[in-house]
Amino acid sequence: MWRRVASLSSTISSSSRSLSRNQVFFQAAFGLSIRESYATEISKPGEEGVLRPKEKAPFITFVLGGPGSGKGTQCEKIVETFGLTHLSAGDLLRREIAMHTQNGAMILNLIKDGKIVPSEVTVKLLQKELESSNSSKFLIDGFPRTEENRVAFERIVGADPDVVLFFDCPEEEMVKRVLNRNQGRVDDNITTMKKRLKIFEALNRPVIDYYKNKGKLYTINAIGTVDDIFKQVLPIFTPFEEQLKQSRHVNPKSPLVENSS
Numbered sequence: 176m177w178r179r180v181a182s183l184s185s186t187i188s189s190s191s192r193s194l195s196r197n198q199v200f201f202q203a204a205f206g207l208s209i210r211e212s213y214a215t216e217i218s219k220p221g222e223e224g225v226l227r228p229k230e231k232a233p234f235i236t237f238v239l240g241g242p243g244s245g246k247g248t249q250c251e252k253i254v255e256t257f258g259l260t261h262l263s264a265g266d267l268l269r270r271e272i273a274m275h276t277q278n279g280a281m282i283l284n285l286i287k288d289g290k291i292v293p294s295e296v297t298v299k300l301l302q303k304e305l306e307s308s309n310s311s312k313f314l315i316d317g318f319p320r321t322e323e324n325r326v327a328f329e330r331i332v333g334a335d336p337d338v339v340l341f342f343d344c345p346e347e348e349m350v351k352r353v354l355n356r357n358q359g360r361v362d363d364n365i366t367t368m369k370k371r372l373k374i375f376e377a378l379n380r381p382v383i384d385y386y387k388n389k390g391k392l393y394t395i396n397a398i399g400t401v402d403d404i405f406k407q408v409l410p411i412f413t414p415f416e417e418q419l420k421q422s423r424h425v426n427p428k429s430p431l432v433e434n435s436s
């Protein structure tokens with residue numbers, strides 16, 4: 176059976192005048208602030224136009240930690256085990272550089288210098304991926320790196336994370352890992368790394384504290400083998416297993432989405 180995603184403009188118009196069109200779309204399909212979205216059954220005669228609750232909000236995990244703390248490595252394992260869709264803020268920014276987009280040169284200069292790209296740019300890239308994805312469960316890696324990142328995501332995307340992972344790793348271990356990373360990254364050198372560590376301490380700590388106070392932070396000791404560390408990650412997702420299994424694939428931009436029933 177197939178469903179057609181209906182326009183929600185009439186149901187959310189009064190409360191969403193200040194929202195962007197994209198935000199309304201995202202909220203409509205994933206129900207981020209209304210926590211439910213709606214679809215029109217077109218297959219039942221006589222019920223055309225009837226709006227019914229459909230999708231739950233997407234499941235979002237933010238992945239925090241200093242440079243080289245093992246975020247990307249652990250994300251790969253989480254994806255394998257729980258099927259979340261991995262969105263790396265750093266990878267999205269590097270893609271802009273590789274594609275020589277309008278912001279590419281500016282992003283390259285900031286990354287080379289270990290600085291943070293303006294939140295609006297990063298959040299828009301994430302928003303595009305979230306909106307066009309067929310998934311409804313996401314691992315957002317390397318984001319938010321600052322309070323400004325966090326607030327911009329809330330404002331533009333309108334969603335809160337369900338889980339925030341923090342890979343806690345001593346500086347000397349992070350330096351060692353980054354200098355051995357061998358991925359040809361412009362920021363994997365000792366000069367940039369020192370700047371990145373300073374920026375991490377100054378700007379990421381407040382974000383960590385924010386989620387700690389909200390009871391959403393899971394701190395992981397990031398020293399040990401990849402498998403040892405994953406052993407700490409696994410039980411964090413266990414309580415959400417049913418929710419993650421039920422998360423259906425839906426694309427808010429697609430006119431037709433498959434019904435799970």
Ligand SMILES: Nc1ncnc2c1ncn2[C@@H]1O[C@H](COP(=O)(O)OP(=O)(O)O)[C@@H](O)[C@H]1O
Nearest residue numbers: 242243244245246247248352355356399400401
């Ligand atoms: N537990 C670990 N022990 C040793 N090296 C690791 C571990 N986890 C990851 N690495 C290596 O450290 C480097 C940085 O890991 P990565 O996952 O890219 O970190 P991040 O995304 O936090 O910068 C990579 O070369 C990776 O293979």
Ligand SMILES: Nc1ccn([C@@H]2O[C@H](COP(=O)(O)OP(=O)(O)O)[C@@H](O)[C@H]2O)c(=O)n1
Nearest residue numbers: 242243264265286289290291292317318320
């Ligand atoms: N939210 C983000 C994420 C990354 N970045 C930039 O991208 C660089 C690389 O980020 P990354 O997440 O790939 O780095 P790692 O922590 O994986 O080493 C950062 O040092 C910043 O310059 C950013 O500005 N804002």
Ligand SMILES: [Mg+2]
Nearest residue numbers: 246247265317
């Ligand atoms: Mg990474």
